Amino acid sequence: MATRLDRLFLLLDTGSTAVARKAAAQQLGEVQKLHPHELHNLLGRVHGFLKSSSWETRIAAGQAVDAICRNVPQWCPKPAVKRESDAEAGREDNTPANQLTFVHFDLACVLKHGASLLGSEGQEYDLMQTEHSGLDPKERLAKQRQMLNKRLGFDIAGSIGVECGELFSDYDLLAESPVAGMEPADGTQDVKQLKELLAPSMSSREKNKAKRKAKFLAKQRSRDASIQSAANNEACDAESSSKKLRTASVIVEQPSEDDRLLIDSVPDNALFWKQSNEWPFEVFAESLCQDLFSPSWEIRHGAAVGLRAVLRHHGAGASLTPEQDARQQLRANQLWFEDASLRILCVLALDRFGDFVSDEVVAPVRENCAQVLGIILTHMKKDAVLMVTKILVELLQQPQWEARHGSLLGLKYLLAVKQDLTRELLPTVFPSIFLGLQDSCDDVSAVAASALVPVAEDIVALLPDKLTSLVSSLWDSLLDLDDLTASTNSMMALLSSLLANTMVTRYHSCTELHQLVPRLWPFLSHSISSVRKSALTTLHTLVAMDVVEQTCASWLSLVLQDALRHLFQRCIVETDGDILNAIYETWCAILRRMPVDYVMAAACPWLNVWLCLMMQPPRLPLDASLVIVVQPSPDRPSRVKHGFDAHVPSCDDNRLYIGGRVTLNASPSQRDSRVVRSRVAAAK
Numbered sequence: 001m002a003t004r005l006d007r008l009f010l011l012l013d014t015g016s017t018a019v020a021r022k023a024a025a026q027q028l029g030e031v032q033k034l035h036p037h038e039l040h041n042l043l044g045r046v047h048g049f050l051k052s053s054s055w056e057t058r059i060a061a062g063q064a065v066d067a068i069c070r071n072v073p074q075w076c077p078k079p080a081v082k083r084e085s086d087a088e089a090g091r092e093d094n095t096p097a098n099q100l101t102f103v104h105f106d107l108a109c110v111l112k113h114g115a116s117l118l119g120s121e122g123q124e125y126d127l128m129q130t131e132h133s134g135l136d137p138k139e140r141l142a143k144q145r146q147m148l149n150k151r152l153g154f155d156i157a158g159s160i161g162v163e164c165g166e167l168f169s170d171y172d173l174l175a176e177s178p179v180a181g182m183e184p185a186d187g188t189q190d191v192k193q194l195k196e197l198l199a200p201s202m203s204s205r206e207k208n209k210a211k212r213k214a215k216f217l218a219k220q221r222s223r224d225a226s227i228q229s230a231a232n233n234e235a236c237d238a239e240s241s242s243k244k245l246r247t248a249s250v251i252v253e254q255p256s257e258d259d260r261l262l263i264d265s266v267p268d269n270a271l272f273w274k275q276s277n278e279w280p281f282e283v284f285a286e287s288l289c290q291d292l293f294s295p296s297w298e299i300r301h302g303a304a305v306g307l308r309a310v311l312r313h314h315g316a317g318a319s320l321t322p323e324q325d326a327r328q329q330l331r332a333n334q335l336w337f338e339d340a341s342l343r344i345l346c347v348l349a350l351d352r353f354g355d356f357v358s359d360e361v362v363a364p365v366r367e368n369c370a371q372v373l374g375i376i377l378t379h380m381k382k383d384a385v386l387m388v389t390k391i392l393v394e395l396l397q398q399p400q401w402e403a404r405h406g407s408l409l410g411l412k413y414l415l416a417v418k419q420d421l422t423r424e425l426l427p428t429v430f431p432s433i434f435l436g437l438q439d440s441c442d443d444v445s446a447v448a449a450s451a452l453v454p455v456a457e458d459i460v461a462l463l464p465d466k467l468t469s470l471v472s473s474l475w476d477s478l479l480d481l482d483d484l485t486a487s488t489n490s491m492m493a494l495l496s497s498l499l500a501n502t503m504v505t506r507y508h509s510c511t512e513l514h515q516l517v518p519r520l521w522p523f524l525s526h527s528i529s530s531v532r533k534s535a536l537t538t539l540h541t542l543v544a545m546d547v548v549e550q551t552c553a554s555w556l557s558l559v560l561q562d563a564l565r566h567l568f569q570r571c572i573v574e575t576d577g578d579i580l581n582a583i584y585e586t587w588c589a590i591l592r593r594m595p596v597d598y599v600m601a602a603a604c605p606w607l608n609v610w611l612c613l614m615m616q617p618p619r620l621p622l623d624a625s626l627v628i629v630v631q632p633s634p635d636r637p638s639r640v641k642h643g644f645d646a647h648v649p650s651c652d653d654n655r656l657y658i659g660g661r662v663t664l665n666a667s668p669s670q671r672d673s674r675v676v677r678s679r680v681a682a683a684k
Contacts, residue, residue, distance in 0.1 A: 005031065012049050012060045021060035029067025042068055043284045050302030051291070058298065062305035069309055075279050075317030082325035099339035102387045107394055110346055111403070117351045117365070119297050279317050281310050289343050297353040297365055304347075304368035311340075311375045318379075337380050344373045345391055348406030349398070354443075366406040374413030385418055389425060396432045401441040408436050408444060412451035422458050430463060437473055442486045445477075449490035456497035464503065471498055478519040492523060492534035499541045513542065513555040517563075521630040524566050529576045536582040539563070543589045556594060561602040563590060565628050568606075571682045572613050572622075575660035575674065580681045587684075614682050618663060618675050621655035629654065 008031070011024035032042055046068070049061035288310070291303035311318075319336035320329045347369045355362040377385055392414065395407035411429055418425060436448030452459065460467060474495045481488040523535035543556065556563070564587075571583050591599060609626050616622055657663055659674035666674065 009045055009049070012046075012064060013052065013054070013057045015056075015060065018056065018060075021056065022063055025060055025063035025067050028064045029071050032068045033071035036072070039068070039072060039280055040284070043281075047284070047287065047306070050288075050306045051296075051299045052302065053298050058302040058305060061302065062309055065306045066309040066312070069281075069313040072280060072314065075314060075320060077277075077317075077320050077322040077324075077329075079326040079329055080323055082327070099335055100342040101335070101338060102342070102384070105342050105391070107345075107349065107391055111349055111398060111400075114346065114350045117293065117297070117300065117347065117353065118295070119353050277322055279314075279320055281314055282319070285310055285318070285340075289340060292343060292347050292369070297351075300347065300351070300353075300365045301368060304365060304372055307340075308368060308372045308375060311372065311379075315375060315379050333379070334381060334384065337376050338384060341373060341376050341380070341384070341388055342391075344369050344376065345388070345395070345410070348373075348410055349395055349403050351406060352400075352402050354402065363402075363405060363409075366402075366409055370406070370409035370413050373410050374417045377414060378417050382421065385414075385421060386424075389414060389428060393429060393432045396436065401439075401444055404436065404439065404441070404444045405447055408433065408447040408451055412447060415451060416454050422455060423462060426455060426458055426462055430459070430466065434466070434470065434473070437470075437477070446487035446490045449474075449487055449494045453490070453494050453497055456494065457501065460498070460501045460503050467498070467503070471495070474498070475516050475519065478523070481523075488523070488526065489528055489531050489534070492531050492538065496534045496538040496541060499538055499545075514558045517542065517555070517559050518630075521562065521566050524570050525630075529579060532570070532574075532576075533579055533582060536579065536586055540582070540586040540589055543586065543593055556590065557598050560590070560594060560598060561606075562628070564603055565606060566630075568610055568682060569613070569627055569656075572616075572658055572678055573656045573660050574678065574681075575662050577677075580677070584681065584684060610682070613658070614679050616658045618658060618671055621657055624655075627656055 008024045008027050012021055015021035015024060028042060028046070032039060043065070046061050046064050049057055049064070052058055052061070285307060288303040288307045291299050292307075294300050294303070315337075316333070318340075319332040321332075324332060348366055351363070351365045351369070353363065353365055355364070373388070377388065380388070389411075392407050392410045396404050396411075398404060398407075411433060415422065415425060415429070433448050433451055436451075437445050439445045439448065459470070474491055477487070477491050478495075481491060517539065520535045520539055523531050526532050526535070567583055567587050567590075571580065571587075574580050574583065612626060613622060659671065659678045663671040663674050
């Protein structure tokens, strides 16, 4: 019979909604709070869900790890008293032989000899030997070829006359026979290999740590291989009940009709953690670090999610023991973060998995690993942060676009979390990020722009000599962007952030703005709402700026009519309420800046058209002769696009509807509400 704890774990995997999964994760945190001795049992079971093939299950498992970590006290062991006789031994204990260090790390060697981390190992495409054991080799090859053709879609290609028979031969389908004498890949083999690492040169603390790691891996393998979860729960309960836990007496809720004082005994959490002699997450974090290099992207993603939750709450206590003095504890903690940061950097360099389901590439492994790196950097000293920065800049120079993408993600979170070092970091990384803005890969330039958005004000203050080239590059990039370009949103956000500073706007002359502002018109009708809002913010900033050397009317008068037409048309078809407010604010800013005679000359010829647009019946497209359409101008070399969107042409249906295209499929009440809102906004 399933226990309440089993049902909570089941909800992590089968919860009908994200709210139900999150509630189950929060309940697991409460279990940890009431039963602190069950920490390793809970983490071991959640670890299996972090390897799930379901995205929702991995996210829920990460929330469970976060809830569990919040209910574990901070690990701050009291430093031991340093003795001169133990000075050398303590120094050796703080320098484990199996940890990576900056001194011996070689990024070029990792990229040359490291295996690329793809989507999976490919075993799911192998023919099951047990299922077709009765077939002879020729029939097995024919069956495997048939299955492969079906999975790759070649069976349909053959029916339309496309010859695919020479794409792979029978030799490619031959399965490798197992090597004689090879031991089975089970938990005992891992334990044996770990025990062989217990060399005489290792310290006693390292030997004990390796033994505990071997036991954890063996227990994890046996738990994953077990079919009956109830038997495992009984074994865990028997193990936990055998421990003699100290309890504390607490006063519980008293009955109203009784004068007696009721007292209950509960586990004393403080005493339990005082009896420990190791960071509670030592083995769990090490296991997650190993999962970061799994061939399956789901396991790598789950490991990064779990590691992020652990380090967010308990990173300060990593690798600390009561046996160390204060200096040794600090050194051990920094060495642990040094090793973890280098492992994360290796994943950023080798990960090649990306999903192209949206307007830009989604790299869940690299994104979450970069977030973990950002958390790690908050605990590292300045010298270590500079070493990580140096490696990220070196990684940005690699030919693989995935490596450059991972490097910029790391730099993005580096600049976001180490704001106290911005004065030293920004001059070092800006030249490399600026080159990333001009990268031939559009996804790389998108991350480069998003990395500079949080430090836009710092760029103005610390690098004033770079502003002209940066802003000019962003204006020029608008000529290459379209609805299918991944970097559109980031580029527009960075441009609007920079132009909000008066030091940037004063670099533009009236002639330049007259030529540059029309580049914003296509983005007022962009399919992404954040891009439209960024374009409006940029236009509003340029109109509202107050610069002594020039007046707004000198350049705005040359583009006034087009600006009013685009804003009014966008007001008619806009679906987002916030953008409607931004349109109204920009419209009012233009009217305040321009003399009345200029406004009358620009608006009067189009008043009849605007009235017709306001009276447009719902569900009927606007007359094409009444709308203004701007296509991305010039024939310029475009950036490289990856994935499905790279081969999808723009939609030919550019018809516009009052209230937006969403009114076509909306209910009558919703459609009327949106149409009335658009008419009222246009009437203002």
